[in-house]
Amino acid sequence: MKYNFDKVINRKESNCRKWSNHVLKEKFDLDETAIPMDLADIDFECAPAIKEAIMKRASVGDYSYTFISDEFYESVINWNKRRFNVDIEKEWIKLTFGTVSTLHYIVQAYTKIGEGVLINTPAYDPFAEAIENNNRKLYCSPLKLEDNRYYLDFKDIESQMKTGNIKVYIFCSPQNPSGRVWTKDELYQLSELCLKYNVLLVSDEIHRDVVFKGDKFISLWNAHPEIQRTSIICVSPNKGFNLGGLKTSYVLAQNKEVREILLEQLKSNSITSPNVFAIPAITAAYDHGEEWLDEMGEYVYGNFEIVYDFFRNNIPEAKVMESDSSFLAWIDVRGLFKNEDEAKSFFKAANVTMVVGSYFVQDGEGFIRLNIGCPRNTLNEALNRIKHTYETLYCK
Known part of the structure; x- marks a missing residue:
């Protein structure tokens, strides 16, 4: 790939809402070590052409x-x-x-x-x-x-x-x-x-x-x-x-x-x-920015393949819906959790944020949404935390 989507940027420095220590504490009761996978934005540095255009405009x-x-x-x-x-x-x-x-x-x-x-x-x-x-x-x-x-x-x-x-x-x-x-x-x-x-x-x-x-x-x-x-x-x-x-x-x-x-x-x-x-x-x-966008989409699809394999091999009770687009994984966890409170407790223990299905007006209960638009190191660390929590709580 021409662009480096493995690069991890410190989004806390940009006052990013998703990565804000204050929001993590207030909304999820988690500390700064949490991995946020809730809000629907991506964790990649923006396309170079956009950054250059904004810097040029700012210099005026x-x-x-x-x-x-x-x-x-x-x-x-x-x-x-x-x-x-x-x-x-x-x-x-x-x-x-x-x-x-x-x-x-x-x-x-x-x-x-x-x-x-x-x-x-x-x-x-x-x-x-x-x-x-x-x-x-x-x-x-x-x-x-x-x-x-x-x-x-x-x-x-x-x-x-x-x-x-x-x-x-x-x-x-x-x-x-x-x-x-x-x-x-x-x-x-x-x-x-x-x-x-x-x-x-x-x-x-x-x-x-x-x-x-x-x-x-x-x-x-x-x-x-x-x-x-x-x-x-x-x-x-x-x-x-x-x-x-x-x-x-x-x-x-x-x-x-x-x-x-x-x-x-x-x-x-x-x-x-x-x-x-x-x-x-x-x-x-x-x-x-079209070339950057195409490569980003290819990278995120690779993330989806990792997520599909992870849940299939490690937590088969959770069913990831195959996605045609975007960077949001929609997961049926009715076979894993009795209710949303249990799902919230699980992800809090994993130190990973997500969005519960009840947020989506109605008919989403028993599902969760994970934002996987992030570098592979971030994704793999989040999945490792989820796996460890699953093994600790459900595989005794």
């Missing part, structure tokens, strides 16, 4: 209000075409301050108090927060678990659209926490239902930059010829390129009427000039 010595340059739009258009075969135009792109806050704005813009928003569960908890914090009604359609893989329940989705007052469907593609990449046929069926029941389909595609084994990620807009007119795509370089601290993402809205409703909502929330380092970071990532 002017950090006042800025604007969105044509260079940004060109980078976004070219990246979406080159990487995902999605044709977009400048007018369809709107830079926002992070996907989570954008979901709040979308819920505010396209629904009224008391109206419904649908999600699939288990789901990233801020999906539900964006709905419930704005006094909208949360509808959940559980994913079907078959042979340790998730599938959409189209009958249940249609039943909820038919009987509920659902105006918006927030859909995760690829899916978090499982890393499931949806097929074109699945996306087509989903689009058909949204068109049939006049539901705005919001596709969160922030994990799409890291996809394994040649699995072809299909963007929503390439799945159905009519879905562009009644959908929004949420995009971010934050997961693949680890830019979460810049609070930067963007949305794609082709339909002018749909787009103007969102722009009015953003205006009412005073979403104005971007983070001063955001534009140079994104353009550097998209224009010069």
Whole structure:
């Protein structure tokens, strides 16, 4: 590999939330020796092109209000075409301050108090927060678990659209926490239902930059010829390129009427000039970071293979779901722990953090999520701690 993903950087020096001694103590009652595998960011040094672009911008010595340059739009258009075969135009792109806050704005813009928003569960908890914090009604359609893989329940989705007052469907593609990449046929069926029941389909595609084994990620807009007119795509370089601290993402809205409703909502929330380092970071990532991203994805897939083998050979009661994307391992631990309290106690004893399945709104109980986007030394040390704890507690 051209890039060194084995390099361990001291993220405590950057005031990183995941590695913060204060957070480890307050949230998990662990000390500074703990290995955090909870928060969804990666532990690799960022792509050199991004670092160089930010340092160049910082050297100017002017950090006042800025604007969105044509260079940004060109980078976004070219990246979406080159990487995902999605044709977009400048007018369809709107830079926002992070996907989570954008979901709040979308819920505010396209629904009224008391109206419904649908999600699939288990789901990233801020999906539900964006709905419930704005006094909208949360509808959940559980994913079907078959042979340790998730599938959409189209009958249940249609039943909820038919009987509920659902105006918006927030859909995760690829899916978090499982890393499931949806097929074109699945996306087509989903689009058909949204068109049939006049539901705005919001596709969160922030994990799409890291996809394994040649699995072809299909963007929503390439799945159905009519879905562009009644959908929004949420995009971010934050997961693949680890830019979460810049609070930067963007949305794609082709339909002018749909787009103007969102722009009015953003205006009412005073979403104005971007983070001063955001534009140079994104353009550097998209224009010069593709090789780094591909190698990072290859490295993380190697981490998954290590994790698959580790649990299969050492803790077979835990079933790791095969992931198509990203750096988050979703593990069925119902055969190992009686409840989540036991799971928490186990990982506390191992001095490793994770996310319990109940965090993911509903239908995640009995699972845990481990972030394995880290150097091999870190991963192997965490797995050794888990193995030692398992042997101490369960192999007497």
